[in-house]
Amino acid sequence: MLWLYVHFPHLLLDHLRAHRSDDAPLVVAGSNGALVEQACPQAQAQGITPGMRLKTAISLAPELVPVEPDPEQADRVLEQQARWLYRYAARITLYPPDGLLAEASSLERLYGSAAAFWRSVAQALDERRLTYQIALGKTPLAARLCARQGTGERTTSEPHLNALVAALPLHALELDATTEKRLQRLGLSTLREVQQLPPAEVARRLTPETLAHIQRLQGERPDPQTPWEPPHLxxxxxxxxxxxxxxxxxxxxxxxxxxxxxxxxxxxxxxxxxxxxxxxxxxxxxxxxxxxxxxxxxxxxxxxxxxxxxxxxxxxxxxxxxxxxxxxxxxxxxxGTPTDLLGDGEDRAEAWQTLVSRLQARLGDQALHRLSPQADHRPERAWAATGMRSGTTTDRLVSPPRPLWLLRQPRPLSHAPTDWFSGPERISGGWWDGERVLRDYYIARLDTGQLAWVFRDVRDGWFIHGWYG
Amino acid sequence: MSELLDHLMQEASVWQGRRAASQHLSVEATGHPELDHSLGDSGWPRGALSECLLAHEGIGELQLALPLMRRVTERGQMVFWVNPPHTPYAPELNRQGVGLDQVVVVRTEDDGDLLWTLENCLRSPVTGLVMAWPGRLTARAIRRLQLAAEAGDNVCLLFRAEKEAMQSSPAALRLKASPVSDTALHLDILKRRGGWPGQSCAIRLGDRTGLPEATAAESVVAGPWQGAGA
Known part of the structure; x- marks a missing residue:
């Protein structure tokens, strides 16, 4: 099995940098203002190194922008990286706050070799202008430690990978401090020297956990990884x-x-x-x-x-x-279902969507609507305003002649019409939903020349309900 | 005299304004033969504003645009109603053969939004006809609208109050509509780009009420409503 590990030395700073248009140096520094924890390349170019006092750093670079560490944000940013890496690799494990592990051997056939996979990932990382260290390893832990140490090499030969791991210094092995100190006292400085000790000796002199750690590193003990699932959003x-x-x-x-x-x-x-x-x-x-x-x-x-x-x-x-x-x-x-040879229909549909989206964005969703006839005898219920997305209603309801304008509210008729044209047409309905309508409709002309659709309702009031526009 | 005229015509030494008019203006037939004729056998100008000035709604003004609406929706282009004063009645539009899938009603809150909406609608290739009831507009706003209309190749019909006739307007066509009877609408051409104003015509509004023409008045059942209301 081959594993590829990507280590981000200062992911948060890269993330912040991507959204800034200026080039000011950035550092992550604790809230108590003591020490610089991470420094971006611009800051490092000015002589700022992690571990330096923030005061010293600011005097080196007055325009320095200090950022407070935020573990939650760091996790989120890491997950953003996992999402695009998922396009390259299927099995990814997140190592918060700054690492991603991808299983590489099953991708060898897809990419040709693990080295080609490395190249694709490195290219994607460069495009995103991230600072990174990559390493391949035979075990997840080996890949991780090499990447963190920055000694990864684009090779798949087993002896070479083993040599890279064996050359890791003691402090890069992520052992606990007391174990590390005890090994140092034994005069050991690299993993190779630790490997040469008999395993039983290691377990006896050190702790069983240390042995397990080293065995996981060498692939002599299983080290299951929980694959990350991309969220569907x-x-x-x-x-x-x-x-x-x-x-x-x-x-x-x-x-x-x-x-x-x-x-x-x-x-x-x-x-x-x-x-x-x-x-x-x-x-x-x-x-x-x-x-x-x-x-x-x-x-x-x-x-x-x-x-x-x-x-x-x-x-x-x-x-x-x-x-x-x-x-x-x-x-x-x-x-797409092109309706004609030149694909004109497609363009029209797109232009239409663009126009409606633009109008809705500025005027609000409610400002635009379509009209559709409804099967109801009451004039105010015989039409409906439908949204722009709703499917088109092409059913042709047969309706009697009606005016083209319908008033939003019937308006009381103030003068007697000069001419009467037709009527009465009795419209009665709505007893089933409590909005009872009982009206006699007439077509009449007013003294202004307007042709109106008027009705007299059951209470003997006269109203204008529409105009023959 | 007529000999002299014939001579001048044959020599082509006289500029004939009437013929020049319809050549460079892109137009869309109104669908009303009487109106088309009065407009020098052209129609609604495309890529320019047309104004219809009227005192009240309900005199048959929508009949003016109905043939074009029918044609535009058949072609699959959109008809926009921007800030109509009342509700366009869907069942009747449907009955008149206007494709309701292509009809969109837009309501805007202020003049800025209105102008912006009209500009966007007029520029879009999906639009066939834009009808707007803009209310009062400043001369500057109309000028801006005219520029927007020129950017597209669409018919833009503004319905405005009769009193606006006094205000000058860059619209390519201005009509004043006044009612004659229930079956006719009188139109005065106040302004026409590339032609002479002053013509007038009456267009027939045959099926406005959907009634056979002869049935008017006689079909009304006489009753107590005579003189009622007032």
Whole structure:
């Protein structure tokens, strides 16, 4: 079995860097401000190293941006990496806070060799501008330790891999401090020297756990891994080091997330029509936005356009500390059915969806509706406003002649009409649902020249209910 | 005299405005032969605004656009009703042969949204006809609308109040509608791009009420409602 381990020396900083447009050096430093825990390459170039006092670091680089460590956030970022790695490997195990393990030998046939798999992963990591150390190993633990030590090599030859592991220094073996010290006192400095001791001696002189650890490292003891299951949702979060006050500032990171979403949807072979966007504010409940498209969509540009419209309509109520984009609804993509030779129909459908999405984003979902006739005798019930997504109703109900305008509320008739044209037509119904209607309808012309549909109801009142427009 | 005219015509030394009009304007027949004729055998201008000015709804103004609505929906293009004053009555539209799948009603809250909506609808290739009841508009807003209409190749029909006739407008066609009888609508052409204004015509609104024309008045059952109401 071969395993590939990716170690991220400062994943959180890479994550924050991706959403920043400037190039200021970043470090992770504890809240009590004592020591630098992680430093990004820019900070390291200025002489800042992990373990340094934050005060010293700031005097080296005045524009330094310190970030507080947040284990929860680190786990989330790691999971984001696992999600794209899942496209390359089926069996992934998460090693929080900074490592991913992938089983490589079953992928040899797919990629040609484990080395080619390494290359693909490394390329994907480079594209995401992450800092990483990769190693291959015969056991999960061997791969992990080599990657953390940074001594991984792109080779699959067994003796070579064994030699790499054997060369690991004692402090890289992740032994507990007392064991490490005892081994040092024995005059040992690398794993090779420990391996040369008889196993029984190791167990007797040290602890049985130490022996188990070394055996797992060498593959002499099983080391089962729990594979990670990708969740069936897309969730991406951006945390801002400095709060964003203008909605314009959200669009830059959103674009990157939406591109990630587009890739994700392409891999899933799915579309979506609902995005949930949550903006977290410092001292306020978060703002939640639902962005809906008129039809299945996967293009980042289309989503971004809708979000831009929405943010234009709804200015930020408070500075934004972080934003979360979640997609829960996935629609399987349907093969296009081109209706004509030039594929014009396809374009039209797309243009239509784009237009409706744009209008709904700015005006709200309720602002647009379609009309459909309903089977009911009461004029106000004989039509319904239906949503833009609902299926089309093509059934042709046969209806008697009616006016083209229906008033939203019947209006009392104030002057006697000048001419009468037809009537009465009695409409009676609604006794079954409590909205009883008993009216006699006439067509009449008013002195203004308007042709009206008037009725007299059971209480002897006269009303205008429609205009013959 | 007529000899002289014939001579001038044959020599082609006189510019004939009437013929030039319909050549470069892209038009869409209105479906009312009388109106088409008065417009110099053209129709609704495409890629420009048309205005219909009227005092009240219910004089047959929708009949004006009905043939076009029918044609546009048959082609599978969309008809937008933006801010209609009342509810477009679906059963009757259906009965008149307008494809309801292609009809969308849009409501906007302010002038900014209205202009933006019209611009977007007019620019889209899926649109065939946009009808709007904009209310009062500033000259600047109308100008912006005209520019939006020029960006697309669609018919945009604005229904406005009669008193707006006094305001100048960049619309390519302005009609004033006034009622004549239950079966006819009188139209005055106030302005026509590439042609002379001042013509007028009456269009027939045959099946507006769906009644046979002869049955009017006689079919009403006389009763106590005569003179009622007031």
């Amino acid at each position: 897309f969730r991406e979060q951006v945390d801002f080091v400095r709060e964003v006050e203008q909605s314009q500032g959200l669009l830059f990171p959103l674009q990157r997330i939406l591109e990630e979403l587009e890739t994700d949807l392409r891999w899933r072979q799915e579309d979506t029509d609902t995005l949930s966007l949550m903006l977290r504010h410092p001292n306020q409940p978060p703002t939640r936005l639902r962005i809906r498209t008129a039809g299945p969509e996967h293009r980042a540009g289309a989503f971004l356009e809708l979000i831009r419209l929405r943010l234009d309509q709804q200015p930020l109520s408070a500075p934004v500390r972080s934003l979360v984009l979640v997609v829960r609804r996935f629609l399987s993509r349907q093969a």
